[in-house]
Amino acid sequence: MRIGTLLNAPSGPDGLRRLTDELRRSAEEGFDSAWLSHIFGVDALTALAVASSQVPDIAIGTAVVPTYPRHPGALAQQARTTALAAGPNRLTLGIGLSHRIVIENMFGYDFDRPTRHMKEYLSVLVPLLEGSPVSYSGEMYTVNLQLSVPGEGGVPVLLAALGSQMLRLAGRRTDGTVLWMTGAATIRDHIAPTITAAAAAADRPAPRIVCALPVLVTDDVEAARQKAGENFAAYGALPSYRAMMEREGVDGPEDLAIIGSEKQVSARIEAIFEAGATEFVGSVFVGGDEAAHTRALLTSLASKG
Structure with a gap:
């Protein structure tokens, strides 16, 4: 199993130092990625360029950078520079x-044709990431x-995709998808079949399906569920995630969070892989002993290969 961890967003004047320390700890513990x-x-x-330049031997990724506020050429330039700082193949x-409320209400961009936007965006971004000129x-x-920007090889792209149109676009044009607030049944019945069929029809390799979810090993399941419901409440109100919750047959983020004993958490992560995910990324949403216990379980799963 390929198991990754979601890093804490840096804050405060020493945030980048603490991010670097967290990345180093994740590498030493044995996480694959x-x-x-990228929020606010x-x-x-x-x-990631700062932290990865000081910490080798662990893959890094963004989950995810919104496209509307960034010209695809500028994002390609920035990503290739980050890849140069990190080193090859990381x-x-x-x-x-992103979401209409963010793109229209906060940034002031038109969100009426998101699929057309992304098709054209990828037409510029992907060749530039591969080192090719674009016309x-x-x-x-x-x-x-x-x-x-110097550097050998390209930078793989994962497209956050939940609806059928975006999943088909991800399969045809990118290396796969990165998910959030999406459970095993939805991956099995919707995500994996749609993106895999699109990749096959385009004669592309089997896509990466990266599933990120909140996770916690704990004896106090009810308290952890309440904490998850509070921490991730905003996602239950966003239409794209709400649609995935309805597909999954759950009421809210606390139902998608993977919470319980080592055995229960392991079983739910294994079910995600069985459903078609190729990688799991855990968002450990409390600190202290429970966080350490959770990270230890996740890296033990990673070590199984």
Whole structure:
């Protein structure tokens, strides 16, 4: 099993130092990968460039960078620079549309044609990440650009995709998808079949399906469920995640969070892999002894291969 950890968003004046320490600890503990969200704190790619330049031997990824606020050429330039800082074959660029409330209400962009936006965005981004020049003219982007950022090989792209159109686009044009608030039944019945069929039809390799969920090994399940419900309440109100919860047949984020004994947590993670996920990323949402216990279980699963 490939098991990763979701890094804590850096805060405070020493946030990047603490992020570097957390990345180093994750590598030493035996995690296969470490991922950083990009929301309203530090820029995820910049932060990962700083931390990974000082910590070798662990894959890194963004989960995920919103596309609308960044020109695809600028994002390709930044991602290739981060990959240069990290070293070869370490960075995975996770990207996504974000949500209407963020893109329209906060950034002021039009969110009416998200699929068209992403199709054109990938037409520019992917070749530049692979080191190729781009000459593209579409409805939303007209780009003639070549980057000179050094480095061998490309940067793999995962597209955060939940709906059928985006999953098919991810299968045809990217290396896979990175998920959040999506359970095993939904992966088995919707995510994996849709993206895998699209990749096969495009004669692409089998896609990566990275499943990220809150996780905690604990004896006090009810208290942990309440904490998860509080911490992740906002996701239950976002339409794309709410649709996945309805598919899964659950009421809220606390039902998708993987909480319980070592045996129960292990069984639910194994079910995610059996459903078609290729990687699991755990978001350990409390600290202290329970966090240490949870991380130890996750790395024991990673060591099984």
